[in-house]
């Protein structure tokens with residue numbers, strides 16, 4: 578019997594080694610990884626430059642405390658600011674923590690404007706994490722059920738519906754911010770419609786709200802640009818990052834711009850581990866390698882290739898509702914729940930994911946090459962066709 582709390586429905590496999598796009602289990606069987614630890618291992622498994630940077634930093638200095646200056650944290654903040662045109666960063670250890678920071682920032686921003694019950698607009702089908710504030714913000718009853726009372730101070734609208742927000746603006750004077758994933762991940766790989774993010778930017782400007790983008794999943798090169806919002810010619814006031822930032826080493830960040838960057842004062846927020854030298858070394862190296870190896874262009878090219886290959890294989894297959902995504906965030910929606918495909922794929926030596934019940938989700942590393950992409954398309958298409966025939 579396991580001494581682990583029963584929080585995960587784990588698949589019957591134990592990986593012991595990784596290299597690039599590949600993983601090996603304890604029996605020596607090899608698996609092609611089209612999930613990358615759920616959008617985490619952007620550089621693939623055990624990238625030599627990442628291994629070297631982490632090893633060297635570990636031998637030099639692992640942790641001090643945010644009571645002291647941390648050189649690599651300053652460098653990482655400055656690097657992220659330059660890449661995103663945001664001004665300031667707060668470092669933490671996960672996506673949920675990054676969003677907690679954003680939520681606290683928005684509430685404080687509201688109180689500073691004498692709004693006593695600051696309220697954040699959040700989306701249906703969103704996912705922001707598993708802490709009390711972030712599960713309240715998430716638009717998925719499954720992550721909330723059993724954990725009531727939820728927090729107050731959130732109001733929900735459909736994703737891709739700016740008109741719904743305009744209606745709220747006209748009567749709710751407590752709104753302080755919109756929190757939205759630039760691209761929804763867990764909700765089924767849902768992309769913003771043309772002008773949606775621009776409309777949100779306009780509404781935030783008009784009403785003095787903060788536009789807060791959760792790029793925990795879609796950020797750090799996965800969309801083909803550093804940040805998914807950069808496809809939309811806007812900038813947010815707040816942006817959260819985590820998953821791909823350390824390529825497997827835990828680190829999260831809440832970035833802020835302009836007036837939002839001035840909200841937190843000493844004592845308002847903190848983290849013991851956040852942004853320690855080791856985590857920052859991992860993140861700086863991740864950003865360097867993405868640049869050096871031109872991985873965003875690769876994400877665009879191979880992502881487009883994967884989607885067009887899937888269309889060629891599946892376009893006329895009844896039961897395939899839509900093939901969508903951008904860069905290396907790929908969703909294939911079927912007409913019925915298909916969670917069992919994950920186990921089928923595993924048997925065939927392939928790691929995939931199904932989210933939102935009927936969306937097959939692929940989030941491979943940014944280093945993926947065409948031959949690996951071809952293998953993924955071939956196995957997944959075959960499994961889908963077989964599944965839909967039954």
Ligand SMILES: *Cc1c(COP(=O)(O)O)cnc(C)c1O
Nearest residue numbers: 671672673704705706762793794
């Ligand atoms: C995974 C995810 C989170 C939560 O991140 P954790 O590191 O698991 O806390 C938040 N937002 C989005 C969009 C995510 O995909």
